[in-house]
Amino acid sequence: xxxxxxxxxxxxxxxxxxxxxxxxxxxxxxxxxxxxxxxxxxxxxxxxxxxxxxxxxxxxxxxxxxxxxxxxxxxxxxxxxxxxxxxxxxxxxxxxxxxxxxxxxxxxxxxxxxxxxxxxxxxxxxxxxxxxxxxxxxxxxxxxxxxxxxxxxxxxxxxxxxxxxxxxxxxxxxxxxxxxxxxxxxxxxxxxxxxxxxxxxxxxxxxxxxxxxxxxxxxxxxxxxxxxxxxxxxxxxxxxxxxxxxxxxxxxxxxxxxxxxxxxxxxxxxxxxxxxxxxxxxxxxxxxxxxxxxxxxxxxxxxxxxxxxxxxxxxxxxxxxxxxxxxxxxxxxxxxxxxxxxxxxxxxxxxxxxxxxxxxxxxxxxxxxxxxxxxxxxxxxxxxxxxxxxxxxxxxxxxxxxxxxxxxxxxxxxxxxxxxxxxxxxxxxxxxxxxxxxxxxxxxxxxxxxxxxxxxxxxxxxxxxxxxxxxxxxxxxxxxxxxxxxxxxxxxxxxxxxxxxxxxxxxxxxxxxxxxxxxxxxxxxxxxxxxxxxxxxxxxxxxxxxxxxxxxxxxxxxxxxxxxxxxxxxxxxxxxxxxxxxxxxxxxxxxxxxxxxxxxxxxxxxxxxxxxxxxxxxxxxxxxxxxxxxxxxxxxxxxxxxxxxxxxxxxxxxxxxxxxxxxxxxxxxxxxxxxxxxxxxxxxxxxxxxxxxxxxxxxxxxxxxxxxxxxxxxxxxxxxxxxxxxxxxxxxxxxxxxxxxxxxxxxxxxxxxxxxxxxxxxxxxxxxxxxxxxxxxxxxxxxxxxxxxxxx
Amino acid sequence: xxxxxxxxxxxxxxxxxxxxxxxxxxxxxxxxxxxxxxxxxxxxxxxxxxxxxxxxxxxxxxxxxxxxxxxxxxxxxxxxxxxxxxxxxxxxxxxxxxxxxxxxxxxxxxxxxxxxxxxxxxxxxxxxxxxxxxxxxxxxxxxxxxxxxxxxxxxxxxxxxxxxxxxxxxxxxxxx
Numbered sequence: 017x018x019x020x021x022x023x024x025x026x027x028x029x030x031x032x033x034x035x036x037x038x039x040x041x042x043x044x045x046x047x048x049x050x051x052x053x054x055x056x057x058x059x060x061x062x063x064x065x066x067x068x069x070x071x072x073x074x075x076x077x078x079x080x081x082x083x084x085x086x087x088x089x090x091x092x093x094x095x096x097x098x099x100x101x102x103x104x105x106x107x108x109x110x111x112x113x114x115x116x117x118x119x120x121x122x123x124x125x126x127x128x129x130x131x132x133x134x135x136x137x138x139x140x141x142x143x144x145x146x147x148x149x150x151x152x153x154x155x156x157x158x159x160x161x162x163x164x165x166x167x168x169x170x171x172x173x174x175x176x177x178x179x180x181x182x183x184x185x186x187x188x189x190x191x192x193x194x195x196x197x198x199x200x201x202x203x204x205x206x207x208x209x210x211x212x213x214x215x216x217x218x219x220x221x222x223x224x225x226x227x228x229x230x231x232x233x234x235x236x237x238x239x240x241x242x243x244x245x246x247x248x249x250x251x252x253x254x255x256x257x258x259x260x261x262x263x264x265x266x267x268x269x270x271x272x273x274x275x276x277x278x279x280x281x282x283x284x285x286x287x288x289x290x291x292x293x294x295x296x297x298x299x300x301x302x303x304x305x306x307x308x309x310x311x312x313x314x315x316x317x318x319x320x321x322x323x324x325x326x327x328x329x330x331x332x333x334x335x336x337x338x339x340x341x342x343x344x345x346x347x348x349x350x351x352x353x354x355x356x357x358x359x360x361x362x363x364x365x366x367x368x369x370x371x372x373x374x375x376x377x378x379x380x381x382x383x384x385x386x387x388x389x390x391x392x393x394x395x396x397x398x399x400x401x402x403x404x405x406x407x408x409x410x411x412x413x414x415x416x417x418x419x420x421x422x423x424x425x426x427x428x429x430x431x432x433x434x435x436x437x438x439x440x441x442x443x444x445x446x447x448x449x450x451x452x453x454x455x456x457x458x459x460x461x462x463x464x465x466x467x468x469x470x471x472x473x474x475x476x477x478x479x480x481x482x483x484x485x486x487x488x489x490x491x492x493x494x495x496x497x498x499x500x501x502x503x504x505x506x507x508x509x510x511x512x513x514x515x516x517x518x519x520x521x522x523x524x525x526x527x528x529x530x531x532x533x534x535x536x537x538x539x540x541x542x543x544x545x546x547x548x549x550x551x552x553x554x555x556x557x558x559x560x561x562x563x564x565x566x567x568x569x570x571x572x573x574x575x576x577x578x579x580x581x582x583x584x585x586x587x588x589x590x591x592x593x594x595x596x597x598x599x600x601x602x603x604x605x606x607x608x609x610x611x612x613x614x615x616x617x618x619x620x621x622x623x624x625x626x627x628x629x630x631x632x633x634x635x636x637x638x639x640x641x642x643x644x645x646x647x648x649x650x651x652x653x654x655x656x657x658x659x660x661x662x663x664x665x666x667x668x669x670x671x672x673x674x675x676x677x678x679x680x681x682x683x684x685x686x687x688x689x690x691x692x693x694x695x696x697x698x699x700x701x702x703x704x705x706x707x708x709x710x711x712x713x714x715x716x717x718x719x720x721x722x723x724x725x726x727x728x729x730x731x732x733x734x735x736x737x738x739x740x741x742x743x744x745x746x747x748x749x750x751x752x753x754x755x756x757x758x759x760x761x762x763x764x765x766x767x768x769x770x771x772x773x774x775x776x777x778x779x780x781x782x783x784x785x786x787x788x789x790x791x792x793x794x795x796x797x798x799x800x801x802x803x804x805x806x807x808x
Numbered sequence: 809x810x811x812x813x814x815x816x817x818x819x820x821x822x823x824x825x826x827x828x829x830x831x832x833x834x835x836x837x838x839x840x841x842x843x844x845x846x847x848x849x850x851x852x853x854x855x856x857x858x859x860x861x862x863x864x865x866x867x868x869x870x871x872x873x874x875x876x877x878x879x880x881x882x883x884x885x886x887x888x889x890x891x892x893x894x895x896x897x898x899x900x901x902x903x904x905x906x907x908x909x910x911x912x913x914x915x916x917x918x919x920x921x922x923x924x925x926x927x928x929x930x931x932x933x934x935x936x937x938x939x940x941x942x943x944x945x946x947x948x949x950x951x952x953x954x955x956x957x958x959x960x961x962x963x964x965x966x967x968x969x970x971x972x973x974x975x976x977x978x979x980x981x982x983x984x
Contacts, residue, residue, distance in 0.1 A: 019880045023912040030910075085911035133979045175840070176859055244841050246853040246871050247878055248913075742954075746961045754965050758972075771980055793962055797954055 020248050027082040032740060034080050038072045045069075045114060047342070048121030059202070060117075068112025074105035079184070088174060090251070091242050095260040098187055102161075103271040106191035110199035123576045150208065150216050153193040158223050160190035165227060167238050174241040194220070198275055213279050221272035228268060231261030342574035344409075344512060345562070354572070357537070357563055363416035371418040371473055377715055378470025387729075390466035392704075392711045394473075400701025403506065403694050410512040410572070411503045414493070414556035422481040423492065430485030440495060443598035447605055450498045454609045455645045458616050459638055490541040493556055500556065505599075505606050506690050507552035508580045508683070509755065512572050514555055514562065515546070521569045522547040530561040530570060537564045540589075546570055548588035551580035553599070578755050581683045582762035593683055597675065600682035604653045607682075607689030611791055612648035614696040618798035656787075657682065660780040668768055668777025680767070681781050684760035688785060691752025692792050695745035699800060702741050737800075745796040753789040757782055839867065842929070843944040849937035850884075851875045854929070855914075856946060863924045863951040869916035870904050872933055884935030886915045893926040893945060904931075924950045 045068050053060040077083065078100035087094040119127055134140065146152060163169055164183050173183040198213060234257070237243055242253045251259070345351040353359050370393065378390030385391030402413050426432065460468050483492040493500045516522055530546040533539035540546070540561050542554050549555070562570045584594050593599065615621045625644070628635045635643075661678040664670065670677060710727035717724060764778035765771075839857025846852070851873040856866060868888050872881045891899035904915035921927060930943045955962070 019882050020913065023880065026912040027910060089911075089913075130975065133975055133982075136982070137978060244844060246844065246851065246873060248880075250878060743958065743961050746958060750961070750965045754968060757969065 044121035048117035071108030102191035113202040157194035217276040228265035344572035368418035378466040385464035388466035410510040423484040426485030436491040545588040581759040610692035663780040687755035848940035869914040
């Protein structure tokens with residue numbers, strides 16, 4: 017194989033943002049398509065799905081395949097890229113009839129609250145209506161083609177990334193506009209004669225022919241950039257340009273002429289009425305259109321006027337059909353595994369074994385964080401994967417918690433019959449333990465002390481054993497465990513929850529097995545009664561309720577992340593969030609703790625602490641750390657939350673006390689805290705993910721197995737931060753800010769009946785969120801101290 | 809409301825979403841051509857990225873072709889040395905590798921140039937047709953603010969916030 021071809025085939029640019037965007041779009045479409053297909057499989061056939069996914073694949077091929085890196089060297093490859101963006105991707109996307117699948121792929125809340133009002137905007141409606149008229153789309157398409165192929169703009173795009181980006185956006189947008197009237201995706205119908213498409217496509221082909229002929233037959237190189245790059249495959253710049261012209265001419269013309277012939281044939285020989293008729297450019301509004309529309313969730317069959325069900329969000333009139341909520345238990349293999357009674361134990365055993373190895377190595381291995389499994393496993397890998405799992409799925413760490421095993425043993429060996437003291441049946445003890453943990457992490461440099469880490473894990477096992485050996489109802493998990501509290505709070509923004517599938521079934525249930533248990537299967541030990549359970553607070557994903565329910569009516573269901581934050585239901589086992597200042601305090605500690613924990617490792621803060629440390633006889637490191645945490649996790653939150661509450665009460669004329677307001681609004685800060693934890697921990701995970709390899713090799717060698725070779729300690733140190741990492745960290749904070757602002761706004765709406773008052777009440781919390789966001793951005797821009805990974 | 813309006817609204821949303829689809833994708837491997845000449849038995853091309861160089865991280869990529877056939881030479885070692893033209897400070901040297909390049913015709917290396925000013929880049933090439941060297945100069949501007957470089961990542965939430973404000977105003981106005 018020629019070296020050039022070989023290099024071409026191996027040159028795949030890595031672009032996680034593009035792939036994530038395309039993947040998300042595909043996922044939304046597929047979800048909606050599945051829902052619609054249940055209703056009308058004839059209309060929502062696999063051809064639509066294939067077309068839409070092929071459209072996305074065409075975009076990926078143009079921008080994330082070897083075509084992209086070779087486009088700047090060969091004009092013909094660049095031309096192929098532009099043809100994919102203008103001629104291939106847009107018609108394929110429209111053939112997928114994306115309107116309804118994309119709508120039904122979204123959550124109901126987003127659809128009704130966000131999309132429906134926008135549909136009603138007359139300005140936007142008129143704008144879109146004018147924009148898609150053939151007399152507008154054709155000139156725009158021609159203009160985009162000719163302007164960007166003029167030497168000046170084309171050279172500009174080749175020289176500048178920003179202009180190149182704009183060029184691609186123009187091509188893709190012009191393509192989408194141009195192909196809209198041709199495909200007229202369901203459920204659109206004609207506003208103009210279908211005969212208009214004939215000159216439309218012919219004119220488009222003529223202009224394409226003129227430009228491609230110009231490129232093919234001209235005797236000079238139009239774009240000097242290609243004269244100044246190395247030539248490949250023995251092609252001169254002029255030959256390359258001619259090839260590009262031919263490529264534009266032949267496949268380009270075919271892209272116009274094939275639909276043209278199809279349309280002419282349909283006009284001359286109209287097909288009999290079928291479902292597909294409506295997509296044909298020659299169709300007219302037929303009487304049965306309304307009926308078909310109803311089948312697809314589109315009702316009101318008056319001629320020419322069709323309304324989507326999202327337009328009429330009435331609590332009394334059910335939607336024509338409901339989207340099926342995703343249930344993890346229905347995923348092949350995984351769902352079956354989770355339904356298996358011993359699934360939890362199967363997950364816990366390996367984690368318990370890892371915890372045992374961690375303790376062993378922490379006590380006996382070298383006391384250098386990066387060389388010891390007790391330094392690497394918990395502080396780099398476990399933390400990063402924990403927060404990622406919480407946000408991507410849910411509280412699966414509690415499900416696989418290794419501390420469950422000593423708890424189970426304790427309940428067998430010890431009485432476990434005492435009731436947890438009433439005064440401690442709240443989160444205040446957990447708040448204190450959490451503050452102590454955050455302080456101890458910094459004060460005793462836990463990240464770099466395998467010995468302390470091992471003792472911490474041992475203490476955890478011991479405490480879990482003792483508490484659950486004497487007290488019933490999972491007191492350790494519910495009231496003490498700092499890791500559990502962290503998981504409960506962060507899982508308020510998780511996309512999955514353990515929930516009743518059909519509430520109607522529960523109304524007829526007499527046995528209440530989900531909380532009482534049956535036979536050998538325990539009920540919910542945290543006393544969360546499924547029919548009244550809402551959200552993830554205090555749910556350890558133990559799945560006991562799923563196994564105990566005789567009706568198989570409990571699932572792990574998808575939900576809109578964050579809805580727990582502003583809903584104030586009376587939750588089983590938890591009560592109303594507005595009446596739980598202890599949970600609010602827990603949240604505040606975790607939010608400000610996220611920023612304090614990240615601040616402890618950035619250059620300016622470390623330098624500031626070292627300067628204080630150098631002042632003789634004034635400050636010991638322990639005192640500095642204690643003061644730092646006292647201020648950042650206790651005093652500062654009290655001050656800012658108190659001020660925001662007072663301002664909120666005053667500006668919003670609220671009748672609640674400032675502590676009630678502080679309690680209610682504190683929940684809105686969870687996403688920002690979550691964003692900061694994620695930015696911080698993902699940084700460590702991404703820059704030190706392979707630090708575990710030499711630590712494992714060293715551990716194995718210490719136990720006499722030398723066949724694994726020598727540890728390569730160069731991998732024990734962190735690698736330079738990847739270019740995408742800082743962007744990802746900012747993105748996490750961005751998303752956290754948006755969700756925090758939205759949650760605070762929804763809470764504000766529930767506090768007052770007047771919108772203006774709600775806004776005034778919301779303002780201080782919006783300001784606080786913006787300040788925390790600014791602090792987070794500043795932190796991620798600072799040079800990070802690679803603590804615990806640079807000791808070798 | 810006519811359904812077709814809604815379909816066109818989807819078009820609008822798709823058009824807007826195209827803005828998200830293409831960023832970062834246009835960062836073609838290579839960048840600005842700095843050198844294109846024959847050196848010994850090789851035809852050497854060198855590129856730098858980004859287009860405007862600032863003190864800080866830069867990418868240098870090299871394509872070595874056989875001078876006679878213009879076929880890329882695959883078994884060649886390329887070392888790149890960067891030093892200030894006034895010879896202040898130490899030289900920075902990195903091997904250019906295929907692994908570091910997106911376009912596998914190239915060999916690339918990432919440099920972190922600490923100071924602005926003129927820098928001399930020297931390429932040492934060793935392959936089956938012998939050794940050769942090539943050099944070129946680049947002007948490096950003051951380090952740009954990272955905040956400014958990533959302003960769009962920091963500031964994009966303003967757009968959904970504005971859209972949401974419009975949405976809320978619209979909803980409230982209709983409900984009156």
